[in-house]
Amino acid sequence: MSSSIAQQAQALRARATSAVELARRALEAARANEALNALITRADATALAAAERADAALARGAAAPLCGIPFVHKDIFCTNGIRTTCGSRMLEGFVPPYDATVVERLAGAGAVTIGKANMDEFAMGSSNENSHFGPVRNPWDAARVPGGSSGGSAAAVAAGIVPFATGTDTGGSIRQPAAFCGITGLKPTYGRVSRWGMIAFASSLDCGGVLARSAEDCAHVLAAIAGHDPRDATSMQRPVDDYVASLSTALHGLRIGVAREYFGAGVEDGVGSAVREALAQLEKRGAVLVDISLPHAQLAIPAYYVIAPSEASSNLARYDGVRFGHRCADPASLEDLYSRSRSEGFGAEVKRRILIGTYALSAGYYDAYYLRAQRVRRLIANDFAEAFKHVDLIAGPTAPTVAFKLGEKSSDPLAMYAADVNTVAVNLAGLPAISVPAGFSAGLPVGLQLIAPAFAEARLLAAAHEFQQLTDWHQRTPGGAQ
Amino acid sequence: MAIDSTTVRHIARLARLAIAEGELATVAVELGRLLELADRLAAADVAGIEPLAHPHDQALGWRSDAVTETDHADALLALAGEARGGFYLVPKVIE
């Protein structure tokens, strides 16, 4: 069982272990947990080479906090020389010739990638059952899903293979798997983390982030990956806060808005009560709970499931069999090359979203669907802006349920989409949010979601950190996952 | 909104996805259900509301006019299913 980033970093500096040893142990744990199917690609050789470099840096004594810490990248981040599949047959053999900015920055900080984490194909899914490389299993119960789309990242951290993993969140893809796997998942503000090299699903919603054991660990990783990148025209220029130093900010007097819409009909009793109990603990500690309403919350799912597929239908047009990716055998004509390469390369959910997105943008439907969804998007963003005039954070359950069973929802897209009911609005508004372990329901982890105004990651992390000082939910580990 | 097989065929053609004739009706039903979800947007009062295409109404980042890229043709062409003589190849197109 891996310890936290802080513990590993301390052990490295005390020479109680080495980066090479940590990398070896992580690779061993990955092999031992192969049944989880958390990784698509293990990168043994490059991991050990990176670990040796990290040990050299540690020996020189000037190493960054993440130096020598093993981790996995969601297989959506392009890694120079390491296959990057995005969970798709389309990119089964794709080896990028360049690194994503997130990859570059973590490598620069000395962190050691041991592999690429499984995910829903092109990040489209909430259960990790849409991966071409097979579903990922939840370390808490192998019959259940880990959530998605960053399911492999969440399972790898929950199973103790690595102390942290990168993820991406377009509609909840970091927070919901973090909740299902009993770990901490941070989705930063849109524009805070560069999207360069992060394979696009829906460009105005996609956001790179981190899954780890604790808010403190998330702060260390965010500090390494956040900041302006001239290669991403949506990346924000504003300076990066000192997330680690801000962790000690006291909770006292913090106003937390409890959004009544987030405790709606679809929320399981066990989930609702665990989250209310967690909020009560925060209140005892000095936080002020304020009942609030986000009146357009029920429109978030419809708006999201128009906007995200629309953008995806265009983003995924580049997979045409010509320059990279799957190319069908013996195309008879250009049209045959296109339609067969794409039909063979994409899975069912990806095709479904491409079709619905193409429809929403097509002549005659654009106004009623795409444009209307963008107007509703502003209403949703306005709801948050109005709420944040009165409160510092907004809270609710991350997901309406605990991890469901493999196959339980995979035949019903609408039931699957409902798993995102409390997360997608945050992406539509581009806000930062975190899911922290907040108890159990029927023996499975429950996540508490905290949402902050744009660029208030420091406040968000400090509140989550203080909650984790009061509770030990984040230290619980699945018994049967070793 | 209900959607018919003809529309599915048209959309699939625009998206360059092959759907067998026999599957069109099934796909139409499935997409119809998703559109029912989207149709809930009709309930919103959006009069006078500007569409929001980018979070934070953020400003665009620019670059100055400088050549910063070098030739990586070999590495990039190696990713292609078919390339010859420095070109990407596709089945012959007649204009």
Added chain:
Amino acid sequence: MSPALSPQPPALKSWQPVIGLEIHAQLNTASKLFSGASTAYGAEPNTHASVVDVALPGTLPVPNHAALDKAIRFGLAVNAQIARHSVFARKNYFYPDLPKGYQISQYELPIVANGRMRVQMDDGRVLDVEIQRAHLEEDAGKSLHDAFHAATAIDLNRSGTPLLEIVSAPVLHSAAEAVAYMRTVHTLVRWLGICDGNMQEGSFRCDANVSVRPSGESTLGTRTEIKNVNSFRFVEKAIEYEIERQIRALENGEAIVQETRLYDAAHHHTRPMRGKEDAHDYRYFPDPDLPPLTVTEADIAAIVAQMPELPDARRARYVAALGLPDADAVQLCSDKATADYFEAALAALSVAGAPRNEGGDSRADAKLAANWVLGELAAALNDAAIHIEATRVSAAALAHLLLRVRDGTISGKIAKEVFAAMWSGEGDADTIIAARGLRQISDSGALESAVDAVIAEFPKQLADYRNGNEKLLQFFVGQAMKRLKGQANPQQLNTLLREKLRRA
């Protein structure tokens, strides 16, 4: 099969052609619109195609500010509105030379809208052409259909090159008007320094929308679009052909099909493009990778400060202030380098002292300089097939030569010889005049003895002249000039001969 047209043109009187042009001017930036790859023409295939240009997964576009500045320059030059907020949109369609499966363009909110352009026709008419919009977009790559057997080859070097698409209103009514407008735009974009205008390399090309309607009708007929024509002559031919084809069809009771057609220069006809039969549905939407672009008053003020004097203004100044004939002014302003050369030569001539010519003002200098720039210099450039920027005789050197004409050192005729020697690199005007002994003879003694000798030599002609055959004056001038090896000051010689012939 090429549809055969009878040699007789159809009756154009009862039909009015309506033409609008979409001109694609490649902006002359060093790097591409959305990547740091070079835009240089003629490189080995795909060597100027970066990870962004081949649309590798995970790559993102970042716009080139110089392209925006150049688009604004154009907008200001045609008195258009410069949008303070404009939007990059995606135009979605599949084609192998379009790597992302969409082109980043501008749709609802272009950077430039509602401009006007004055177009001077050769027949003296002046058109006022409305420019509906001009927007930034990226170029596609190139498809080579004939390089490989059974395969189309794709070169993405051009992919992502910045274009300014300049869209006129459908207000042009003949092929000649369309070409005159296109030439005016061509002059302007080069004048502004935003496009090299090289049509062979495809830096300046156009699509023409052509329809015809019965004269007097106000609604537009069904139009066809002729794609990608890249020479003025072909634009003219293609539009002429298309107008005739449409009139013929309508007169035969056939309907015009709205379609895209290609101009086939080898057969002088247009034909429908195959493979474009799909109803287009480009599904334009704002590019989520590119937030709206904002232009501030300060941005515009900075560009205004750098704007050159525009061709129309300069032409008017040449006529009003320098007294040049309109035709000269038009020709000089057909290109900025020519106009700048002319001004530099004129300035050097003026600095060299007050004009001595009989007119006594700078207008004579201007006319002298204009004649030489449009005459000898233009001919020499044309013979050498080089542009004025590569001229072998600088404006200062030409001015010095003209100074020697003005001060009477040499005649205009001798000056042509000197110019030719300067062009072939023999040195400056004074060196050549001295080396070749071309200084003209104004010494009255030398002239007098030559004149006396000629009169003595030809008594019969003298008698005829005296009897009223005044045409013989030229005979005597020629003979005297011969004796003086062509170096006599012609005016002086004339005067002297007239006197002596009368008195002798």
